[in-house]
Amino acid sequence: RLTQARPDGYVLMMTNIGMAASATLYRRLPYDVLTDFAPLGLVSDAAMTFIARPGFPAGNFGEYLAALKQQGEGLNLATAGLSSAANLCALLLHRTAGARATVVVFRGTGPAITEVMAGRIDLLCDQATNTVPFLRDGRLRAFAVTSTTRLPGLPDIPTTAEAGFPGLTMSTWHGLYAPAGTPEPAQERISAALRGALGEARLRARFADLLTEPATPERASIAFHRRFHAEEVARWKPIIEAAGQFAD
Template sequence: MLAQAQTYPTKSITLVVPFAAGGPTDVVARALGASMSKTLGQGVVVENKTGAGGTLASGYVAKAAPDGYTFLIHHNGMATAPGLYRKLAFNPLTDFEYVGQVVDVPMTLLARKDLPPKTPQELIAYVKAQGNKLTLAHAGLGAVSQLCGMLFQKMVATDLTTIPYQGTAPALNALLGGQVDILCDQTTQTLQHIKAGSVKLYGVTTHERLKSLPDTPTLDESGLKGFEVKVWHGVYAPKGTPPAVVEKFGNALRAALKDPAIVQRMAELGADIVPEAKQTPEGLRSWLKPEIDKWGALIRSAGQYAD
């Protein structure tokens, strides 16, 4: 095992992304992979394996050879899959070795630019009055935009008419075109449209205001106490991957998160590099189980299942 770690890697490494090229997770993966390649001395190649809300990619990596040449980067979907799917080809808690968390991306609550309410408080009152006359878009089953929308409906105690799209881009395009009323989406997708004034922004989903949107209130301070949703990303290896190999790959990942080019790129995307304690296997392990419990309860209460 020690000899393997000393010579590792001897060929390119595949970093599997469960979503389409050009999407938020893909953008993060490609930036990290380019930086890690310099540290590892071998290419880190991103492979997009889409389908089934990210579970196809997760199952693929869970069954891959545990030799250090296949890794997975996934967001909150790793925690929501057990609640959404009655049958899974993998167990997030037992079928992977954990490498660490990487970045968190805040969410924003948006509406079409001509929606009448001017403040978050006015929006909440408007939603309660209009109910299912209003449409709420999301990027598909298991997407963080769906989870954010579910939490919003729960906290305002009102059901809206939800409209799923096949990805973030078409959901956002529907909002920009005025075809839907409300969308909760991450800053990597929305900042440019917010700054251009092509959508109406009501709040951010973090407990603290964002540096990139300092004048925008949090939903928590706007009356929805405890409202917090962010897109978090973790990196995983197949169960049984040698600890020394996981450590070497993890060290390269942590070095990438200190790379000035990565720091700048993540800031441009509105993404926050997680604290060093979260960048470790234990940091990811201790985070995942509570997230599974949290979102599983919400999904069950809403009766949202994929099968």
């Protein structure tokens, strides 16, 4: 566990949006996500895609939401677990629609996508990295992406903000952390190395293949990551509490 590691800059952790959600999902955590970790910089952001089974009766994202509002638990929606980005996206979807589908939890994205393609699951919100192969070959249809701008790899799919729902903007972010108490000079060296790596052409090309956006130098800084980390914990707390979803 990172919180038990010596804070010398040699033991690090890369984690994702689940870090922010866990602060509320687990009411008896043995650590504090705000004070027991040292954010060193964000690494990447990946948009989520709102998709539906083949033949789902919606022509655009507004109709997608309208169907959920009208049918509620008559529709089922796949997630990959309470702390997954897919589940957090589902919470935003339910809040925006004012209705809740029947949630079906799978052990990972692969089985969930398989069931959507087979028509046994109606809805799914999952990372573009996972869904893009099926979107490109036509086996799935995306109604919107949750990024602030359209994805270069999926230019015909509107953002949720373009569709009129800016509150559904989110990303599956990854960030680098050290134990709290790691000396500031060590933190700065690691953060600088991260920014250097994110500037390498080969890495950026690989991220582009995965429809993942590498963090800008600003977002990969310690100062930005500290602020963002706290903002994400604060953002997801009332959403999770309102849903009454807890993992303990």
